[in-house]
Amino acid sequence: MKLPVSTEWLLHCAASLAQLKPGDTASAAQLAQYFDLPAAYLAKQLQALVKAGVLSATTGPRGGFRLARPTSEITLLQLVEAVDGASSPYECREIRQQGRGALPAEECRTPCILAEKMAEAHRAWRRSLAATSLADIVAALPPSAPSRTRLRLTGPP
């Protein structure tokens, strides 16, 4: 059970964009340089966040990415699920209904108790990630972090 490597990239990119001044943007190239990541692949991943409505992309000479919503309204869950989707890691293929031990259909109207418990754990994971917003992340950084982030991310080379 593994999240894509790009999950770390996008969490950090979003947390960095959360430190820009309202309206400011950073390009994929700037973000790639800031974290020393492969620019083309990062750009593709950032588009997933745009598609999920977490980032906005602007075009033109000063174009780039910025958060599409206030930092308090973007949770870690939204970011992680933009990268990896929202489906549960556990797949129930209803093996209780196959083979010599197959249960009759009338006993399978409710979900399998094992699938239920696995879904419950997935809900606990989602709840935990939904409880933290980008605003919480930025609030946990040292007070000097945002100005340094802005300078190194979008400042002159």
Add this chain to the structure above:
Amino acid sequence: MKLPVSTEWLLHCAASLAQLKPGDTASAAQLAQYFDLPAAYLAKQLQALVKAGVLSATTGPRGGFRLARPTSEITLLQLVEAVDGASSPYECREIRQQGRGALPAEECRTPCILAEKMAEAHRAWRRSLAATSLADIVAALPPSAPSRTRLRLTGPP
């Protein structure tokens, strides 16, 4: 983020073994037939549960698998982690320390706040699975289930 397909198999196999009479065993072939699963591959997966100390394997003509511990002492977490390992789905490669935005080492003595939050979610997931034992699963089945399971799993063809 996906658990192996065999996770469902092993949860169901363990829940079925939990319905046998103390000391009784079922072979990999019996379990494979009970759920219509590929026997050789299932046998290999069952060995992972033996290695994890969840099942015992006995050899000989009446040999097979049984639970290595009381049903109340085997949790869904132990079963899932026997199949898939215990590592977190999120991998932190410390990209905060690389690139133009690299943080100085002295600011990285504590774990990254993003990695912390991801670990917190993983702990919530683990806690949820650790809260359910095989005894809880068996208790949730209809009262008639165990005798039917025993008959179809280990009874005459």
